[in-house]
Every structure is written in C-alpha cells, then in structure tokens.
Amino acid sequence: MVFNTGAALLDAIVLAVVSREPEGTYGYKITQDVRQVIELSESTLYPVLRRLQKDGCLEVYDRECAGRNRRYYKVTEQGNAQLNLYKSEWKVYSQKISFMFEGGDLHE
Numbered sequence: 001m002v003f004n005t006g007a008a009l010l011d012a013i014v015l016a017v018v019s020r021e022p023e024g025t026y027g028y029k030i031t032q033d034v035r036q037v038i039e040l041s042e043s044t045l046y047p048v049l050r051r052l053q054k055d056g057c058l059e060v061y062d063r064e065c066a067g068r069n070r071r072y073y074k075v076t077e078q079g080n081a082q083l084n085l086y087k088s089e090w091k092v093y094s095q096k097i098s099f100m101f102e103g104g105d106l107h108e
Contacts, residue, residue, distance in 0.1 A: 005038050012086035014048050024074030057082050
C-alpha cells in the first residue's frame with residue numbers, strides 16, 4: 001500500500017482486532033489479523049502492544065498453551081473508550097478524504 005500507517009491508525013487497528021475477542025488474543029494471531037488490512041511485522045506489533053498496555057488500553061495475562069506460556073492481550077474499559085474515539089474520528093476523516101477524491105469542495 002502506498003499510504004503510510006501512522007501510530008494512531010495502527011493503535012486503532014490493533015485495538016479493533018483485539019476487541020473482537022472478549023477473552024483476549026495473543027500476539028501472533030493479532031499480527032495475522034492485522035495483516036488482512038495492512039502489512040505488519042511482529043517487530044512492529046510488539047512495541048504497539050506495549051504502548052497500548054502502558055496507556056491503559058490493554059491488559060496482559062499469560063495462559064498455558066501446549067506446555068508453554070502464551071501472552072494474551074485484552075482491551076480494557078479505557079481501551080474501548082479510545083477505540084470508540086478512533087472510530088468516530090476515522091469516520092469523519094475518511095468521509096472528508098473520500099469527498100476530496102470525488103472532487104468535492106469542503107468549503108461549500
């Protein structure tokens with residue numbers, strides 16, 4: 001894709017992916033799900049997850065899977081509020097961009 005994905009959009013996409021799983025989900029699955037819409041490496045994802053955790057948007061817990069611990073991420077109440085803000089901002093932003101692409105004038 002020719003468009004860069006800024007930090008806020010990446011945070012929004014990750015929160016949206018994690019929020020689909022009420023009990024949380026793990027890093028590899030998050031990476032695979034995010035890759036359905038943008039190209040993302042695991043080395044890019046984990047700093048995003050840490051930042052969202054530090055900001056109180058995600059909680060983290062470990063669960064055993066096939067004899068190993070797997071780290072799970074779950075959206076917090078604060079994370080849901082942030083996701084809702086991202087969704088409303090995205091709706092306005094994407095409508096404006098689409099309007100411009102279609103030849104509209106925002107000053108009319």
